[in-house]
Structures are given as C-alpha cells and as structure tokens.
Amino acid sequence: MKQKLNIEEINDIDELRKLLNFINNKIELIESSKKALCDLILKNHEPICPNCHSNSINKNGKYKGKQNYICKECKKKFNGLTNSVFHHTHLSFKQIEQAFECVLHLFSIRKTAKIMKVSIKTAFTLRHKIIVCLKDIINSFVLNGDIELDEYYTSINLKGTKKENMPRMSKKRTSHGNRKRGINSHKICIVSGCDEFDNMFFAISGTGPVTSDMIKEHVVPRIRNTKKIITDCKSSYESVAKEKNWNLKQIKAGTYSDEDNNNLAEINSLHQQLDIFLSNFRGVSTKHLQQYLDLFCFLRYLNWTLDYSDQLIEFRNKIFIKNTDINYLNVCNNYSNLDFHDIYKGYNFHPLKTTT
Ligand SMILES: [Zn+2]
Numbered sequence: 001m002k003q004k005l006n007i008e009e010i011n012d013i014d015e016l017r018k019l020l021n022f023i024n025n026k027i028e029l030i031e032s033s034k035k036a037l038c039d040l041i042l043k044n045h046e047p048i049c050p051n052c053h054s055n056s057i058n059k060n061g062k063y064k065g066k067q068n069y070i071c072k073e074c075k076k077k078f079n080g081l082t083n084s085v086f087h088h089t090h091l092s093f094k095q096i097e098q099a100f101e102c103v104l105h106l107f108s109i110r111k112t113a114k115i116m117k118v119s120i121k122t123a124f125t126l127r128h129k130i131i132v133c134l135k136d137i138i139n140s141f142v143l144n145g146d147i148e149l150d151e152y153y154t155s156i157n158l159k160g161t162k163k164e165n166m167p168r169m170s171k172k173r174t175s176h177g178n179r180k181r182g183i184n185s186h187k188i189c190i191v192s193g194c195d196e197f198d199n200m201f202f203a204i205s206g207t208g209p210v211t212s213d214m215i216k217e218h219v220v221p222r223i224r225n226t227k228k229i230i231t232d233c234k235s236s237y238e239s240v241a242k243e244k245n246w247n248l249k250q251i252k253a254g255t256y257s258d259e260d261n262n263n264l265a266e267i268n269s270l271h272q273q274l275d276i277f278l279s280n281f282r283g284v285s286t287k288h289l290q291q292y293l294d295l296f297c298f299l300r301y302l303n304w305t306l307d308y309s310d311q312l313i314e315f316r317n318k319i320f321i322k323n324t325d326i327n328y329l330n331v332c333n334n335y336s337n338l339d340f341h342d343i344y345k346g347y348n349f350h351p352l353k354t355t356t
Contacts, residue, residue: 034092040317040320041320049078054071056071058070085129100312142224145226148229148264152192152274190289212236232250
C-alpha cells in the first residue's frame with residue numbers, strides 16, 4: 001500500500017536530498033516533453049473541436065502522453081495543443097517557458113535564441129506568436145473615471161522589409177527623440193490614454209497630426225463612464241468631446257496644469273517609459289509596432305498587479321489558451337494598419353527588382 005508522504009515530518013538530510021533529487025528529475029522529465037503544455041492548456045480550458053467548435057467530444061487514446069480527442073459532430077481528431085499558440089512548435093515546455101522569461105526581461109532576439117538553443121528566426125517567430133496574443137487582453141481594458149489622453153509620435157521604421165517591397169530608399173538609422181517636433185505625414189500617430197485605475201492603451205491611429213476621426217475610431221471605443229478627460233489644447237479633442245458629451249479639461253500650451261491642477265503628468269510619464277522600453281529593442285519595425293505597444297501595456301499591468309515570481313505564470317497561462325495564425329513563414333508580414341506604399345506614394349519610388 002502506498003503511504004502519503006508528509007514532507008514536514010522528514011528531518012533526515014539524506015532523505016530530503018533524495019527527495020529533492022527525485023523532484024528535480026521529475027521536473028526535468030516534464031520540462032523536456034510537450035505533455036506539460038497540454039496539461040496546462042486543458043487545466044485552463046475545456047477542450048473544444050478546433051474545426052466546428054463543438055464541445056461534444058470523445059477521448060481518442062494518447063500519443064506521447066498527450067490526450068487525443070475526436071469530435072462527435074465532424075469526426076475531426078485533435079489534441080489539447082491543436083489551435084493553441086504552440087501547436088506547430090517542436091519546442092519543449094522548458095524552451096517555451098524560457099521564451100516567456102526572455103520577453104519579461106526584454107532580452108534581444110539574439111540573446112533569447114542563445115538561451116533557448118534555437119535559431120534566431122525561431123526565437124523571433126515565437127516572440128511574435130506570444131506578443132500578438134496580447135491584443136485581446138489589451139483591447140479588453142477600458143478607461144473610466146478621470147482620464148488623461150495624449151499622442152505619441154514616432155518615425156516610420158521599415159526594418160525587415162524586403163528590398164523589392166520598399167516604398168522608399170532605406171535610411172541609415174539616426175537618433176530617436178524629437179517625438180513632438182516636426183509632426184508630418186511620415187510620422188506615426190499613436191493615440192494613448194490612462195485612467196485613475198491604471199488602465200491604459202496605446203493604439204496606432206495613422207500618420208500625421210491627430211484628427212477627430214482618429215480619436216473617434218481609436219480612442220472613443222476605449223472609454224466608458226468617464227468623469228473627466230484631460231488633453232492638451234488640440235481642437236480635434238474638442239469636437240469629439242462636444243459630440244460625446246465629455247467633461248473635457250484642456251491644458252494650455254506651455255503650461256503644466258490648469259487652475260484646478262488638472263495635468264497630463266501620468267500620460268507623459270508613460271510616454272517616457274515607452275521611450276525607454278522601445279530603445280531596448282534597438283528600433284522596432286513599424287509593421288510590428290502595435291504588438292510591442294500591447295506588450296508595453298501588458299508588462300505595466302503585470303508590474304502593477306503581481307510579484308515578479310507570479311508574473312511568468314500569469315503571462316504564460318494567459319497566452320497558452322490563445323491561438324494565432326502567425327507562423328514561421330508569415331511572421332515578417334505587415335501587421336500594422338498602415339499602408340507604407342500609400343504613405344510614400346509622393347516619392348514615386350520603384351525598387352529595382354534584383355533579377356539574376
Ligand atoms: Zn468538430
């Protein structure tokens with residue numbers, strides 16, 4: 001008969017070391033397989049058919065420790081990983097956890113690849129699979145109460161664009177900075193906001209100075225039950241505020257706050273933090289910028305709500321149950337809502353096709 005082990009009662013050091021060895025071996029075994037991944041997903045998620053989304057399913061044997069299922073409706077066979085972010089990876093549980101850790105530490109792709117012992121492209125693909133899944137989470141945050149709104153402007157970065165797809169000549173990278181100076185149609189406008197409850201959003205809304213249409217499309221859906229909205233003195237906010245009946249407080253140019261001490265300190269501080277965050281990645285390609293903005297918001301949320309030791313668990317458990325169609329082949333596509341050829345159409349630039 002098996003007796004239940006009470007660790008509290010063991011005081012013999014040899015016994016404890018033996019036990020530790022056993023636990024370490026067991027963890028190593030689990031980490032090296034994909035079963036742990038499956039178990040985690042199933043723990044957080046009822047299995048449903050990836051084909052017809054029916055939950056009327058039968059168990060259909062096991063393969064390499066993973067439970068297989070068959071759909072009673074459409075007869076499709078699947079397992080817990082089918083349709084999850086990690087369906088097609090050949091990586092172990094340990095490597096996937098390392099990928100999450102590297103994102104939390106803001107490590108470069110090169111460093112991540114070295115830690116995970118995979119190619120740079122694999123590390124790059126996995127990072128994007130992970131961060132693209134944050135979109136749903138970030139989009140579910142709504143701002144309420146006292147809200148600060150302001151825009152963040154940045155230059156277009158065409159890093160990773162194939163020569164034949166370039167809309168203009170490639171530029172040597174120059175220093176960042178001058179966020180607000182010289183806002184022209186080649187600057188990306190990121191609308192952003194935060195509220196008194198630490199909810200926030202950053203959304204690419206187009207190029208050039210912010211317009212009331214951009215605010216209506218990208219800011220209004222993020223706001224609910226507002227008491228007061230503070231912005232700078234742009235008229236585009238004024239017209240939207242009138243339409244939506246916002247209690248708008250605008251801070252005059254060149255001043256820090258108004259007579260009631262309304263100010264934009266919180267959102268300005270977030271913009272400074274975003275500067276530092278983006279500089280970690282040595283220039284983020286604009287086609288992936290929204291994903292990085294979502295990551296920025298998500299990491300703030302983790303930092304404000306959880307101890308570091310719980311952040312990794314929260315992060316991976318949130319992502320494990322998501323699915324994405326990003327894969328090794330399409331990860332370099334343009335995932336922004338911007339059409340670079342349209343932005344640069346005045347250039348009449350035709351990249352030379354390199355034919356050999
Ligand atoms: Zn089905």
